[in-house]
Amino acid sequence: MSLTYWAQYAWLPHVNGPVVERDVLVSTVHGGRIGKVTPDAGPCPPGAVRLEGLLVPGQANAHSHAFHRALRGTVQVGSGTFWTWRDTMYRVACALDPDSYLALATAVYAEMALAGITAVGEFHYLHHAPGGARYADPNAMGEALIEAAARAGIRITLLDTCYLASGFGTGPTRPQLRFSDGDADAWAARAADLKPREHARIGAAVHSVRAVPADQLGTVAHWSAMRRAPLHVHLSEQTAENDACLTAHGVTPTRLLADHGVLGPRTSAVHATHLTEEDIRLLSDSSTTICMCPTTERDLADGIGPARQLASAGCPVTLGSDSHAVIDPFEEARALELNERLRTRTRGHWTANALLRAGSEHGHASLGWPEAGRIEAGALADFTVLALDSVRTAGPPARLGAETAVFAASAADVRHVVVGGRQIVRDGVHQLVADVPSALRDSIAAALAS
Numbered sequence: 424m425s426l427t428y429w430a431q432y433a434w435l436p437h438v439n440g441p442v443v444e445r446d447v448l449v450s451t452v453h454g455g456r457i458g459k460v461t462p463d464a465g466p467c468p469p470g471a472v473r474l475e476g477l478l479v480p481g482q483a484n485a486h487s488h489a490f491h492r493a494l495r496g497t498v499q500v501g502s503g504t505f506w507t508w509r510d511t512m513y514r515v516a517c518a519l520d521p522d523s524y525l526a527l528a529t530a531v532y533a534e535m536a537l538a539g540i541t542a543v544g545e546f547h548y549l550h551h552a553p554g555g556a557r558y559a560d561p562n563a564m565g566e567a568l569i570e571a572a573a574r575a576g577i578r579i580t581l582l583d584t585c586y587l588a589s590g591f592g593t594g595p596t597r598p599q600l601r602f603s604d605g606d607a608d609a610w611a612a613r614a615a616d617l618k619p620r621e622h623a624r625i626g627a628a629v630h631s632v633r634a635v636p637a638d639q640l641g642t643v644a645h646w647s648a649m650r651r652a653p654l655h656v657h658l659s660e661q662t663a664e665n666d667a668c669l670t671a672h673g674v675t676p677t678r679l680l681a682d683h684g685v686l687g688p689r690t691s692a693v694h695a696t697h698l699t700e701e702d703i704r705l706l707s708d709s710s711t712t713i714c715m716c717p718t719t720e721r722d723l724a725d726g727i728g729p730a731r732q733l734a735s736a737g738c739p740v741t742l743g744s745d746s747h748a749v750i751d752p753f754e755e756a757r758a759l760e761l762n763e764r765l766r767t768r769t770r771g772h773w774t775a776n777a778l779l780r781a782g783s784e785h786g787h788a789s790l791g792w793p794e795a796g797r798i799e800a801g802a803l804a805d806f807t808v809l810a811l812d813s814v815r816t817a818g819p820p821a822r823l824g825a826e827t828a829v830f831a832a833s834a835a836d837v838r839h840v841v842v843g844g845r846q847i848v849r850d851g852v853h854q855l856v857a858d859v860p861s862a863l864r865d866s867i868a869a870a871l872a873s
């Protein structure tokens with residue numbers, strides 16, 4: 424398949440920083456890559472696919488737990504903390520099997536596609552049957568997620584997650600038996616059987632320093648190093664984790680990860696909300712990526728992490744929708760800047776260009792797709808087109824397309840999505856999943872009923 428697309432406007436890399444160009448031809452070549460990008464190409468030529476609006480790179484959702492989507496709305500009643508929210512989340516986790524998870528994840532990934540997301544990092548720990556029994560294929564749940572991404576037309580990095588304990592020195596609780604392989608060696612053996620596909624790559628994750636005993640962290644780090652695979656880890660989302668880690672080991676979670684070889688340029692630390700100055704230095708010195716999930720962090724009352732300080736120290740920053748309180752990459756991007764404004768009472772910590780790069784180029788790199796996230800020859804032909812004529816986006820000059828996308832647009836403004844040269848969303852309609860709202864409603868009802 425080698426189509427040529429014509430975009431009314433496109434956000435393109437430039438030596439002096441990204442710029443918005445008009446009348447841009449993007450040719451795709453066999454294998455789903457971009458052949459050539461030609462700005463100022465004049466009107467849409469015959470045979471090209473016309474894309475009205477602003478073309479930007481496909482967005483990478485660097486941190487997802489697909490099944491959390493079933494909690495939307497349900498967990499907004501009453502009060503509580505992260506920990507009471509987690510009890511509700513575990514009830515949904517207990518209900519899913521490979522078939523029902525395939526249906527739910529297909530619908531969730533289709534929602535992501537409609538929001539302009541072309542690659543997802545699925546932080547996957549729901550490995551086994553309730554009570555911990557192994558499925559006939561011990562990777563049946565992970566395979567369901569890989570298949571779900573194929574059905575929704577997006578790329579996936581399955582971050583197979585090692586999750587062994589409920590806390591420092593304590594075994595898994597009953598809901599967590601589904602998550603545990605027993606020890607890190609058994610996790611490594613099972614995860615080794617997962618194979619990449621054209622649309623899927625395999626990475627590793629340490630759930631957290633709470634969930635993997637310190638003497639087994641190195642096993643996971645080694646597994647990912649041998650494969651040069653991404654390695655993700657939840658880090659210091661809650662002060663309780665920091666306190667428990669200090670009590671158990673006398674060091675912060677960041678220091679514990681550093682001491683066991685978990686940090687580095689292939690690693691993403693997710694949340695990184697409550698850090699010390701030394702933690703920030705360890706993360707930046709190791710070139711660790713930071714994945715912020717602002718809509719989840721505010722939903723769960725976590726706090727505001729030092730994203731700006733980490734980025735200034737040299738850490739690439741990415742974005743994830745995590746618990747899917749909402750799925751909107753533009754909302755995640757602007758929240759990074761707006762959180763800083765609230766905290767500092769000054770404006771202008773992140774440019775719109777920097778925030779778009781976080782969601783595209785940095786996000787893809789953190790998921791092991793360094794050849795995606797940019798509109799340039801040779802890159803994967805993954806892109807998203809935003810309407811510039813909706814009630815939210817009409818008015819600003821086109822040269823401010825990045826500012827409009829980040830600070831005014833929403834997922835509802837995504838008009839077209841192309842993955843690997845193939846159009847999977849056309850005029851706001853998913854081309855592979857016929858009725859995404861019904862697919863979400865039915866699969867969530869099934870998950871909550873059982």
Ligand SMILES: [Zn+2]
Binds near residue numbers: 486693745746
């Ligand atoms: Zn998470």
